[in-house]
Amino acid sequence: MRSRFVSQFLYPLAGVVLIVAVWALACWLVNIPTVVLPSPDRVLRSLIIRGDLLLSEGWITLKETLYGFLLALAVGLPLAVAVANSRPLNLMFYPLLIALQSVPKVALAPMILVWLGTGLESKLAIVWLVAFFPIIVDTAAGLRATPKELLELAHSLNASPLQVFLKVQLPAALPFVVTGAKVAITLAVIGAVIGEFVGSSEGLGFLLLSATSQLDTPLAFAALFALSVLGIFVYALVGMGERMMSSWLPPALARQ
Amino acid sequence: MAFGVIKNVRKVFQLEEIGWTALEPIVALDDASFQFEEGELVALLGPSGCGKTTLLRIVGGLIAKSAGSVAIDGREITKPMGDYGFVFQTPSLMPWRNVLDNVLFPMEILRKNDAAARRHAHELLELVGLSGFLSARPHQLSGGMQQRVALCRALVHRPRLLLMDEPFGALDELTRMDMNDLLLRIRHETKASVLFVTHSISEAVYLSDKVVVFSKRPARVVKEMMIPLSYPRSQKVRFTSAFTTAERIASEALGVVAPAAEEASVQ
Numbered sequence: 001m002r003s004r005f006v007s008q009f010l011y012p013l014a015g016v017v018l019i020v021a022v023w024a025l026a027c028w029l030v031n032i033p034t035v036v037l038p039s040p041d042r043v044l045r046s047l048i049i050r051g052d053l054l055l056s057e058g059w060i061t062l063k064e065t066l067y068g069f070l071l072a073l074a075v076g077l078p079l080a081v082a083v084a085n086s087r088p089l090n091l092m093f094y095p096l097l098i099a100l101q102s103v104p105k106v107a108l109a110p111m112i113l114v115w116l117g118t119g120l121e122s123k124l125a126i127v128w129l130v131a132f133f134p135i136i137v138d139t140a141a142g143l144r145a146t147p148k149e150l151l152e153l154a155h156s157l158n159a160s161p162l163q164v165f166l167k168v169q170l171p172a173a174l175p176f177v178v179t180g181a182k183v184a185i186t187l188a189v190i191g192a193v194i195g196e197f198v199g200s201s202e203g204l205g206f207l208l209l210s211a212t213s214q215l216d217t218p219l220a221f222a223a224l225f226a227l228s229v230l231g232i233f234v235y236a237l238v239g240m241g242e243r244m245m246s247s248w249l250p251p252a253l254a255r256q
Numbered sequence: 257m258a259f260g261v262i263k264n265v266r267k268v269f270q271l272e273e274i275g276w277t278a279l280e281p282i283v284a285l286d287d288a289s290f291q292f293e294e295g296e297l298v299a300l301l302g303p304s305g306c307g308k309t310t311l312l313r314i315v316g317g318l319i320a321k322s323a324g325s326v327a328i329d330g331r332e333i334t335k336p337m338g339d340y341g342f343v344f345q346t347p348s349l350m351p352w353r354n355v356l357d358n359v360l361f362p363m364e365i366l367r368k369n370d371a372a373a374r375r376h377a378h379e380l381l382e383l384v385g386l387s388g389f390l391s392a393r394p395h396q397l398s399g400g401m402q403q404r405v406a407l408c409r410a411l412v413h414r415p416r417l418l419l420m421d422e423p424f425g426a427l428d429e430l431t432r433m434d435m436n437d438l439l440l441r442i443r444h445e446t447k448a449s450v451l452f453v454t455h456s457i458s459e460a461v462y463l464s465d466k467v468v469v470f471s472k473r474p475a476r477v478v479k480e481m482m483i484p485l486s487y488p489r490s491q492k493v494r495f496t497s498a499f500t501t502a503e504r505i506a507s508e509a510l511g512v513v514a515p516a517a518e519e520a521s522v523q
Contacts, residue, residue, distance in 0.1 A: 150350065156336045157338055168350075171350065
């Protein structure tokens with residue numbers, strides 16, 4: 001127990017402390033201008049003084065991330081089922097999906113802004129776009145990776161398509177869905193920030209952009225820090241969902 | 257008429273059924289015919305990849321035959337009948353279900369998952385010596401134990417016919433002998449009719465009322481032999497002359513050893 005505390009908490013903490021110390025030392029010794037690299041204490045001060053602002057802007061980015069992610073799940077899962085279960089649909093759309101995945105979605109952001117404006121809709125669209133692919137690709141792979149024997153067993157009992165799906169394919173694919181969701185949620189944060197960069201008047205991405213343009217680098221660093229915390233938080237949410245399903249998941253995944 | 261009549265069954269796999277690589281249709285089965293009676297345990301013996309598994313899937317209604325006829329208990333098989341049990345080469349349990357729920361899976365599909373079904377599942381698991389593992393997950397069991405769970409799953413809906421596809425092929429020899437004895441005991445208790453695919457000569461002889469020997473692909477029946485050993489059998493029977501004679505006849509049919517007459521003439 002104690003060694004676990006040491007290895008899982010003390011060592012990472014020591015790493016962080018070391019890096020912050022080097023950072024502070026560098027700022028102090030080399031006398032780097034604050035505009036270029038603010039010292040840790042300035043960033044901390046910014047975090048405390050502008051805490052309210054960071055929270056309210058963070059809340060907006062969080063909403064964009066989570067709503068977009070849920071939208072990606074809501075669209076991605078049924079589409080994955082359709083693609084995985086229908087050979088014609090698979091042949092028609094799967095290559096297209098893979099091809100679309102290689103399009104840099106960031107490049108689409110300006111156009112989406114033109115179409116949907118600078119409000120929440122455009123952010124949701126961008127988040128959806130980046131989070132959607134890992135979900136559909138992983139889920140479809142999972143559905144198709146269902147052991148052949150289990151499908152044959154179900155067919156030998158004359159199981160209905162719905163029974164095959166609910167009792168065999170879906171549970172077999174669930175670990176893949178979780179993997180896809182983990183990738184998707186981290187991408188969702190990036191998507192939200194991109195949306196805010198390209199055109200927005202709120203959110204952490206906007207704050208980051210406006211802080212740098214006003215040469216308020218400590219605030220930009222504080223916003224960056226808030227974004228990291230947000231990213232870890234949403235990833236942990238998905239992790240919690242995974243643990244809630246752990247009795248359902250195969251042991252190899254549940255143990256992680 | 258016999259319980260199971262397999263007549264002139266032929267199976268040709270077309271290109272789209274196997275993918276892009278094959279250039280010509282593959283003849284997996286060429287004119288397979290044999291019969292068996294209700295309650296018999298019949299081994300389908302042949303070299304690996306000879307198409308006996310294909311025949312088993314055709315009998316189970318999982319794949320269509322190209323020609324010929326398969327009738328079980330007077331019904332022509334064209335699709336799954338829903339009352340057969342399957343045991344595969346791998347245990348193929350569902351990792352997200354515990355042992356009891358794995359066994360009850362067929363009853364769920366058949367919408368008969370009631371108290372009687374649970375009682376029967378308990379009995380079966382007791383019979384295979386796993387009553388202490390009802391809520392264990394598959395990954396906590398050894399390979400042999402997993403295959404015993406798979407056996408219970410195949411029997412839980414009291415199938416008219418049990419189809420087993422090299423079920424013990426992946427097990428070590430001692431475990432395999434245990435499983436053979438277990439299968440004979442279960443067969444005795446349940447009076448199930450069994451088709452058992454194997455490429456082990458001694459396993460085929462040890463288990464069966466009758467051994468059907470297949471040639472290399474395209475598979476055809478080269479020999480049907482009744483095994484003149486009485487049940488119940490125990491491992492001792494392996495050392496009787498009747499057993500080794502049966503093994504020898506099967507080996508000759510497979511072409512593993514030269515027929516006795518030829519060998520004599522060479523000497």
